[in-house]
Amino acid sequence: MSEFIICQSRAEMAEDLASLQRLCFPNVSEQELITASQYRAHIERFPEGQLAVLRADGSLAAGSTSCLCHIDLAHYQHSYMEASGQNWLHNHDPCGDWLYGVDIGVHPRERGQGLSKLIYDARKALVRRLGIKGILVGGMLKGYSSYRATMPAQEYLAAVQRQEIFDPTVSVQLRRGFQVHGFLPHYIDDPTIDGAAALLMWRNDAVPI
Ligand SMILES: CC(C)(COP(=O)(O)OP(=O)(O)OC[C@H]1O[C@@H](n2cnc3c(N)ncnc32)[C@H](O)[C@@H]1OP(=O)(O)O)[C@@H](O)C(=O)NCCC(=O)NCCS
Numbered sequence: 001m002s003e004f005i006i007c008q009s010r011a012e013m014a015e016d017l018a019s020l021q022r023l024c025f026p027n028v029s030e031q032e033l034i035t036a037s038q039y040r041a042h043i044e045r046f047p048e049g050q051l052a053v054l055r056a057d058g059s060l061a062a063g064s065t066s067c068l069c070h071i072d073l074a075h076y077q078h079s080y081m082e083a084s085g086q087n088w089l090h091n092h093d094p095c096g097d098w099l100y101g102v103d104i105g106v107h108p109r110e111r112g113q114g115l116s117k118l119i120y121d122a123r124k125a126l127v128r129r130l131g132i133k134g135i136l137v138g139g140m141l142k143g144y145s146s147y148r149a150t151m152p153a154q155e156y157l158a159a160v161q162r163q164e165i166f167d168p169t170v171s172v173q174l175r176r177g178f179q180v181h182g183f184l185p186h187y188i189d190d191p192t193i194d195g196a197a198a199l200l201m202w203r204n205d206a207v208p209i
Helices: 011-024 036-045 085-089 115-130 142-146 153-161 170-175
Strands: 005-008 051-054 060-069 098-106 134-140 179-184 197-203
Touching: 005 115, 011 036, 011 060, 011 098, 036 060, 036 085, 051 115, 060 085, 060 115, 098 115, 115 134, 115 197, 134 170, 142 153, 153 170, 153 179, 170 179, 170 197
Parallel strands: 098 134
Antiparallel strands: 005 051, 051 060, 060 098, 134 197, 179 197
16 A cells, blocks of 8 residues: 555646546546546635545546535435535535545556545544544445346345445445445436435544434
């Protein structure tokens, strides 16, 4: 791991962050992918929430976006575009009591080396520093594309929760201490997974909900 460093994203990384997104989300519609201008806006709006992992040569290996929000956990249905303020973080509320993980992507070459763990640990540290309730993410059911013909997405999620199926995103998030709060049937414009995601939650035990 020592060959990677994690830092706040900087405006000059915006083009690379946008290219990385396109590599990480090849089936998400163009309108829902974050552009370089939007990455620059995130850095201006909430710099502490924007993270990058760099290789030893300074190039970008991973990136992530987050914002602060309020959420009614009893009425949690939302889409990615709502959660991301139409990808501009318009909805970022500096007084928000949850950190919302809008985006996380690791370059395909560097997957499985703990880079997302670095990012999740940094997000958890930020939550503790801010004294807020925890982290919410819409975890895309990336592996559902191979099961679409055999079961509904919600059934697939239940099998992932029981650890009968390994999902390349949600299983990783479960390993990082997240729990499933609910099912988001219309989260994202990705027809290969019918747009489905899980709302995942990591709690800061120091702060009551
Ligand atoms: C999801 C993603 C961010 C994970 O990043 P990563 O850096 O590869 O993840 P890490 O290396 O930190 O962790 C992978 C974990 O999965 C585990 N894992 C990987 N393959 C596994 C398998 N087949 N069975 C069981 N566990 C497995 C690893 O052991 C590791 O867990 P551990 O550290 O507790 O041992 C990355 O795959 C990615 O960028 N995907 C495309 C974009 C995306 O889907 N983003 C999420 C949108 S919600």
